[in-house]
Amino acid sequence: MCNVLEDEYHFILECCLYKGLRKKFLPVYYYKRPSMVKFIELLNNEDCLLIRKLGSYVFHDFNIQTNYVYSIYVLSSGMNVYITHMT
Secondary structure (H helix, E strand, O other): OOOOOOOHHHHHHHOHHHHHHHHHHOOHHHHHOOOHHHHHHHHHOOOHHHHHHHHHHHHHHHHHHHHHHHHHHHHHHOOOOOOOOOO
16 A cells, blocks of 8 residues: 555545546545645535545445455465456
């Protein structure tokens, strides 16, 4: 991963692993020059469409993170498992 504290702020606005999904689901305003003020604004937003997109973003990010961590585990344990599908 990024070798920093993986808190909510980093997970949603900064982590390079999720850059593509961030572009797909979040307005550029929030992640181009992220700040704690923008992060709080995003979480407190009442726009239903933005909240739905944020939820989709987090859902997809968790899937990427789970598959990434699992693949590291498989590689480090020497298991001969081939991951064919990432959700």
